[in-house]
Each structure stands twice: as structure tokens, then as C-alpha cells.
Amino acid sequence: MGRKKPATTAATPTRPEDERLGIAPSFAYGLQHVLTMYGGIIAPPLVIGQAAGLSQLEIGVLIASALFIGGLATLLQTIGIPFFGSQLPLVQGVSFAGVATMLAILSGGGGLPAVFGAIIASAVIGVLIAPFFAMIVKFFPPVVTGVVITSIGLTLIPVAGTWAMGGAGSEDFGSPANIGLAGIALAIMVLLTKFGTPALARLAILISLVLATIVAAFLGMTDFAGVFDGPIFAIPTPFAFGLPTFEPAAIISMLIVVLVTFTETTADILAVGEVVGTKVDSKRIAAGLRADMLSSAVSPVFNSFTQSAFAQNVGLVAITKVKSRWVVAAGGVVLVLLGVLPVLGRIVAAIPTPVLGGVGVALFGTVAASGIATLAKVDYKNNLNLIIVAISLAFGMLPVVLPDFYHEFPTWFQIIFHSGISSATIMAVLLNILFNHVVRRSNSRGDRNAFIAAAGRTVPEEALDALEEGDYYVGGKLIDKDGVEVKVVPTGSIAAVDPPQH
Known part of the structure; x- marks a missing residue:
């Protein structure tokens, strides 16, 4: 009688991001990702809708559309199809990089149809140029990626601070009650991370959001009374605001936004690749950028805007150590459900902004810490890597600490450099090319200056x-x-x- 063959088991994933955790944990962790970026994804349609003079009901359509398309874009980015999708744990949503440009298009009298037309045309062009942009990945060594990741975290910290204060425009902005509520959310998260079981620690963000919201309800700082006001189920109607129009000037201005989006998405792909511990090459970056642009081209059909990866969620991957792209794909499903079930969106919207700010402090700080860890691996001896880091980070922080720094510059310049992430990335890449590619040989003679660390000493064996x-x-x-x-x-x-x- 022959020996019984062992049962076939699923092969261990060769990439950390391919791990499958099961349906229940995947959706639990995916919900954490959605809650982390929810405020960011609804902010652009809210701003654009108000600027366009839309009613509250019409703004609600824009928000539902943004959630719906963001979910589909997340599924494309995480699961992927040939040539589209980085297959990394990246949540997609409406990019804030294009808000200023879209406001300018609206002020020109074209209305939302002109905005949607510019997005479609620029995104189609973006699909074609994505592979060429991705070729610059060879100019992203650790000295550059470390700067990029650190700048992502530092740039987002003011966002968390604004949330903790109650959100820009709130009547009680900066009140001790708001900041105290943010502190409660942060304390719950820290305690769960430190003393909770491994399962609780991984869900610390979600649990802290729920518990802090309950505290806020008891303190009268949130209200669920309006959750069931409005439709329960609604599918976004294509071209609800009219067919798109194509204005050359608007398309050109949105092309600049596409380049900024490319820079930020490339930075996010490199950052999450570093956190996950997986290989990221130019082909993978190109696939990620094409997914951005394909989603952006389809987005206006369903009344939404340019899509890009959200840096906020990189911090969640770093702090929870949950690296599976299928978890974020589950978050994409949640976003789609929020888009077609407005009642769920209203429940999530009831989470007080200070609660999001409390956990955001830890999330975004973790991103910065991951960047610092990458910079710690950089060789600073007998080269100019120190000045690359110093100038790039300072350059990236200028628009963060002084938002009006480029106020007198042309609009196209402000669009590019008003983002601290784009500013730091561009400067780091340029300085790395200059110091480590163009003039590297001139430093091989042992030249010294204030920014070159002393060469390592040697002792005879x-x-x-x-x-x-x-x-x-x-x-x-x-x-x-x-x-x-x-x-x-x-x-x-x-x-x-x-x-x-x-």
C-alpha cells in the first residue's frame, strides 16, 4: 500500500505584499486605511464644490463619486492588470495637488465641464508619458528615498495638527476640548500598541477611532442624528454635471498637475516599497503611474477628479506592519461601498476631526521616522550626501512652515513647489545627480569642505x-x-x- 501524499498547501508568497490574511482581518485592516484617509479624500470635492457654487446635495454627489472612484482606483493599483497597477498596498483618492489649478479653471468661467475635460485630456497624455517618467528611478538611491520618505511624514504632520485642532474652518478651531479629544485618541492607540495582544495592536488605529468617537459622543462633540437623512443607496450618475469641454489652456495647466502627481506617486511607491521590504523598479513605478492616469481619465465620467496614491496610508503600513496589498484592496471595496451607500459615508463622516488628528500624529510621525531610518543607512564619508539631505529637507519644509513663500511666483511654479513633497523630491534628485553623478570624480581626490564627513581611519591588521x-x-x-x-x-x-x- 503506497504512502499517502501530503495535502497540497498554498505556496508561501515570494513577496511580502502578496500575503493573504483572510476575509475578516483583511476588511478590518482595510477599514483602518479608509478611516485614515477619509478626511483627505473628501476635502478636494468639498472645496471644488463650494467654489463652483453647488448646493449641498450636489456637493454630496461629488463626495460620493470621489469615494466610488477612489475605491475602483485602489483596486486597480493594488490588484493590477497587465501594465496597470504597482501591486503595492497603496490607497488611491482625489489628489489635492490639482485643487489650486481646478479653482483657477473655475474662475476662468469654464465651470466643472472644463475641469473634467482638462483632467481627461491630461490623464490620457499622462498614460503615454508614464514609462519615460519612471526611468528616473535610478536616480533614487537611499539618500534620495530617505529624504522623500522623511519629507512625506514631516509634510503631513501639519495636516494632523489641523485635524487635532478641529479642522480648518471649524467654529471651535484650536479649542482645548478638540486638542484634548485628539490626545485621548492618541493615548488609546499608544496603550493598545504597547499593552494589547498582537491582534489588538494591529487594529489599534481602528479601535482608538471607535473608542474616542464614543467618548466624543458622551461629551457632546459629535452627533449621529443625521446619519439616516438622505438616500441609503445611490450609484453615481455619469456626467451628472454635463459633458466635458476641452480648453487648451486648462489642459496645459492640468498637465503640470500630472507631473506633480507623478512625482508624489513615485515618492509614495518608493516609500511603501521601503516599508514593505520589496523590490521596486522602473517597470513597477510605470505600472503604478499608468494606474493613476487611467483612473484619472475615467474619474470625470463619474464626476470626480485626478487620482493619486495617498501618503497617509504609508504610515499605517509602517506602524501596523500589515504589508498585504489585499488588505488595501479590501479597503478599496469599502470605499466603493461608501460611494454607493451614502449612509455609510455619513456614519464615517460623524467621526470627529480631532480624533483623526490624534491618530494622524502617530501615523505621519511614523512615516518621518521610517525616512530617518533609511537616511541612517546612507554613507556620508568622503562625499556630499550630507548637504544633499540638508538642503533637500530644508527646501521641502519651506512651503510647509511658510505657505506664502512662493506667493509672488507664477501659478505654474506655485503648483509644483507649493507641495513640500514635490519640492524635497525634486531638489534631492537634482543634487544627487549633480554631486554623485556629474561631479563625483572631482571629489575623488580627497577634497574636503564643511559638508564632507572625514574619511574612515584604518589600522594595520x-x-x-x-x-x-x-x-x-x-x-x-x-x-x-x-x-x-x-x-x-x-x-x-x-x-x-x-x-x-x-
Whole structure:
């Protein structure tokens, strides 16, 4: 009687991001991703809708459309199809990079149809140029990626601070009650992360959001009374605001937004690849950028705007250590449901903004810490990597700490450099090319300046033969572990290799 063959088991995934956790945990962790970026994804349609003079009901259509398309775009980015999708745990949503440009198009009198037409045309062009943009990945060594990841975290921290204060425009903005509620959310998250079981620690963000919201309800700082006001189910209607129009000037201005989106999405792909610990090459970046642009081209059909990866969720991957792209794909399904079930969106919207701010402080700080960890691996000896990091980070922080820094510059310049992430990335790439590719040979002579770290010292290997465990050198004398001075003799003497016995 032959031996029974062992049962076939699923192959262990070769990439960390391919791990499957099961339906229940995937949707639980996916919901965390949705809650983390929810405020960011609904902000652009809210701003654009108000600027376009839409009613509250029409703005609600824009928000539902943004959630619906964001979910579909997330599924495309995480699951992927040939040539489209990075297959990384990246949540997609409406990019804030294009808000200023879209406001300018609206002020020109074209209305939402002109905005949608510019997005469609620029996105189609973006699909074609994505592979060429992705070729610059070779100019993203650790000294650049470390700057990019750090700048992502530092740039997002003011966002978390604004949320913690109650959200821009709130009547009680900056009140002790708002900041205190944010502190409660942060404290719950920290305690769960430190003292909870591994399962609770991974769900610390979600649990802290729920518990802090319950606290807010008892304090009268949130209200669920209007959750069931309005439709329960609604599918976004195509071209609800009219057919798109195509204005050359608007298309050109949106092309600049596409390039900014490319820069930020490339940074996010590199950042999440570093956090996950997986290989990211130019083909993968190109597939991710094409997914961005395909989603952006389809987005206006369903009344939404340019799509891009959300940096906020990189921090969630880093802090929870849940690297599966299928978890984020489950979050994409949740976004689609929020888009077709407005009642769910109203429930999520009832979470107080300060609660999001409390957990955001930890999430975005974790992104910055991941960037610092990458920078710690960089070689700073006998090169100009230190000045690359110094200038790039400072350049990226300028528009963050001084939002009006480029106020007098042309609009196209403001669109590019008003983003701290884009500013830091562009400067880091350019300085890396200059110092480590163009003029690297000129520094090989051993030139020194204030920004070049001293070259590493060397000691002849044979000198180590005379040392014993615990020996140390101080004040010009060699001392052994017992505090007795060891005599130093000229090179070649037998005593140099015959240490005294005690």
C-alpha cells in the first residue's frame, strides 16, 4: 500500500505584499486605511464644490463619486492588470495637488465641464508619458528615498495638527476640548500598541477611532442624528454635471498637475516599497503611474477628479506592519461601498476631526521616522550626501512652515513647489545627480569642505594581534583590562607581538 501524499498547501508568497490574511482581518485592516484617509479624500470635492457654487446635495454627489472612484482606483493599483497597477498596498483618492489649478479653471468661467475635460485630456497624455517618467528611478538611491520618505511624514504632520485642532474652518478651531479629544485618541492607540495582544495592536488605529468617537459622543462633540437623512443607496450618475469641454489652456495647466502627481506617486511607491521590504523598479513605478492616469481619465465620467496614491496610508503600513496589498484592496471595496451607500459615508463622516488628528500624529510621525531610518543607512564619508539631505529637507519644509513663500511666483511654479513633497523630491534628485553623478570624480581626490564627513581611519591588521580583550587607548597610552599600561615598542621588535603576561 503506497504512502499517502501530503495535502497540497498554498505556496508561501515570494513577496511580502502578496500575503493573504483572510476575509475578516483583511476588511478590518482595510477599514483602518479608509478611516485614515477619509478626511483627505473628501476635502478636494468639498472645496471644488463650494467654489463652483453647488448646493449641498450636489456637493454630496461629488463626495460620493470621489469615494466610488477612489475605491475602483485602489483596486486597480493594488490588484493590477497587465501594465496597470504597482501591486503595492497603496490607497488611491482625489489628489489635492490639482485643487489650486481646478479653482483657477473655475474662475476662468469654464465651470466643472472644463475641469473634467482638462483632467481627461491630461490623464490620457499622462498614460503615454508614464514609462519615460519612471526611468528616473535610478536616480533614487537611499539618500534620495530617505529624504522623500522623511519629507512625506514631516509634510503631513501639519495636516494632523489641523485635524487635532478641529479642522480648518471649524467654529471651535484650536479649542482645548478638540486638542484634548485628539490626545485621548492618541493615548488609546499608544496603550493598545504597547499593552494589547498582537491582534489588538494591529487594529489599534481602528479601535482608538471607535473608542474616542464614543467618548466624543458622551461629551457632546459629535452627533449621529443625521446619519439616516438622505438616500441609503445611490450609484453615481455619469456626467451628472454635463459633458466635458476641452480648453487648451486648462489642459496645459492640468498637465503640470500630472507631473506633480507623478512625482508624489513615485515618492509614495518608493516609500511603501521601503516599508514593505520589496523590490521596486522602473517597470513597477510605470505600472503604478499608468494606474493613476487611467483612473484619472475615467474619474470625470463619474464626476470626480485626478487620482493619486495617498501618503497617509504609508504610515499605517509602517506602524501596523500589515504589508498585504489585499488588505488595501479590501479597503478599496469599502470605499466603493461608501460611494454607493451614502449612509455609510455619513456614519464615517460623524467621526470627529480631532480624533483623526490624534491618530494622524502617530501615523505621519511614523512615516518621518521610517525616512530617518533609511537616511541612517546612507554613507556620508568622503562625499556630499550630507548637504544633499540638508538642503533637500530644508527646501521641502519651506512651503510647509511658510505657505506664502512662493506667493509672488507664477501659478505654474506655485503648483509644483507649493507641495513640500514635490519640492524635497525634486531638489534631492537634482543634487544627487549633480554631486554623485556629474561631479563625483572631482571629489575623488580627497577634497574636503564643511559638508564632507572625514574619511574612515584604518589600522594595520597585524596590529590587532598584539591586543587582548578589554585593552583600550587613552592619553597616548595603551591600557589593558586590569588598568596596567602596556609598553609600546618600535615596529619589528619581538615585544610588539608578545604582550606581557599577568
